[in-house]
Amino acid sequence: MNRKDLAPGVASRRHAMLGTGVLAAAAGPAAAQVPAAPAPLRVASIGGFHVGGEVRTLTGLPPREVRLTATGPVRRIEVNGDYMVGQMYVQYVKLAAPSARHPLMLWHGGGLSGACWEDTPDGRPGWQSFFLRAGHDVYVSDAFERGRASWPRYPEILPDEPVFRSLFEAWRTFRFGPPDGFNLDPAKRRPYPEARFPVAALENLGRGAIPRWASSDAFTQRAYAAYLARMTEPSVIVVHSQGVAFALRAALEAPEKVAAIVAVEGSGAPDPATVDMARMRNIPLLMVWGDFIDQDPWPAYRRAVDRFAAALTAAGGKVDLMELPARGIRGNTHMIMHDDNSEEIAGLIQGWIAAQGLMKG
Structure with a gap:
């Protein structure tokens, strides 16, 4: 996107960030917090919880006769009844002596779960480990209808069928390579020049x-609201793709619960005309973009996020842009946290977090 497409405040801030190297300068000391040979983490506690959801009652459905185990008897299952639906799951790791002022949340994108933050498809440590070693208590969540959050019956509760992502669709949408570069044989895959996703591990991403679901947004938004409400202090949210729109709306609804947002390749954002943008003016926002953004459907996704950023800047908010190719960092795909330079990008994000005064000392 050209600078002229942004509001003056966004354009000038973008120029300042890219032209003066503010992020690079800030990233140096913070990135150095993560040692080359990591020492064992000093952890105070590990746990998890489900949060949100509501009771939905089903009636009028016929019972089912099901053999629940291969050698067990056929059982008559009553389908009607009261069900918990719409909840999400959160796992946390709390450090013995965190150096961050607030917890850090990792929110995943569409068709993924919180597992995407734990490790990369080719087996390297993920951003969960990075930000723990950088001094944050880290919370990793599975949104409604993902992972350990579970999903409800359809079409009785969710009206449509689930959407599944094939390996080819991941290849195309996540900008790993041109459509005709996809192949089930890893040796024959042809990624974009300089693309940094480990395409030989595509099957692991697919696993x-x-x-x-296309109809689950309202459930998901309510669950994220309940998640923030449960926290006893504001959190830094690092969020990817589909999750960006949920994070921005959650911050608009409960700004006192959000210390900062890092929006990694957002695929959408609330319409500024429908919300009070001033509610977010005290929440620093960093937008991170990789390479190959001109590939469909990303120009439309980016316009929606840039429109939100321009409106937030006009409302007095603080918006920073980390556009990696403009910083000389080429080849990052949509799955930045899985690319072969994922720790480098995490270090830049950590530097920005530190520059906002969100680390102790």
Whole structure:
């Protein structure tokens, strides 16, 4: 996107960030917090919880006769009844002596779960480990209808069928390579020049893919609101893709619960005309973009996020842009946290977090 497409405040801030190297300068000391040979983490506690959801009652459905185990008897299952639906799951790791002022949340994108933050498809440590070693208590969540959050019956509760993502669709949508570069044989895959996703590990990414629903947004937004409400202090949210729109709306609804947002390749944002943008003016926002953004459907996705950023700047908010190719960092795909330079990008994000005064000392 050209600078002229942004509001003056966004354009000038973008120029300042890219032209003066503010992020690079800030990233140096913070990135150095993560040692080359990591020492064991000093962890105070590990746990998890489900949050949100509501009771939905089903009536008028016939019972089912099901053999629940291969050698067990056929059982008559009553389908009607009261069900918990719409909940999400959160796992946390709390450090013995965190150096961050606030917890850090990792929110995943569409067709993924919180597992995408734990490790990369080719086996390197993920951003969960990075930000723990950078001094944050880290919370990793599975949104409604993903991972350990579970999903409800359809069409009785969710009216449509789930959407599944094929390996080819991941290849195309996540900008790993041209459509005709996809091949089931890893040796024959042809990624974009300089593309940094480890395409030989595409099957491992596919193993972590989770069906999604097009009709679940309202459930998901309510669950994220309940998640923030449960926290006793504001959190830094690092969020990817589909999750960006949920994070921005959650911040608009409960700004006192959000210390900052890092929006990694957002695929959408609330319409500024429908919300009070001033509610977010005290929440720093960093937008991170990789390479090959001119590939469909990303120009439309980016316009929606840039429109939100321009409106937030006009409302007095603080918006920074980390456009990686403009910083000389080429080849990042939509799955930035899985690319072969994922720790480098995490270090830049950590530097920005530190520059906002969100680390102790």
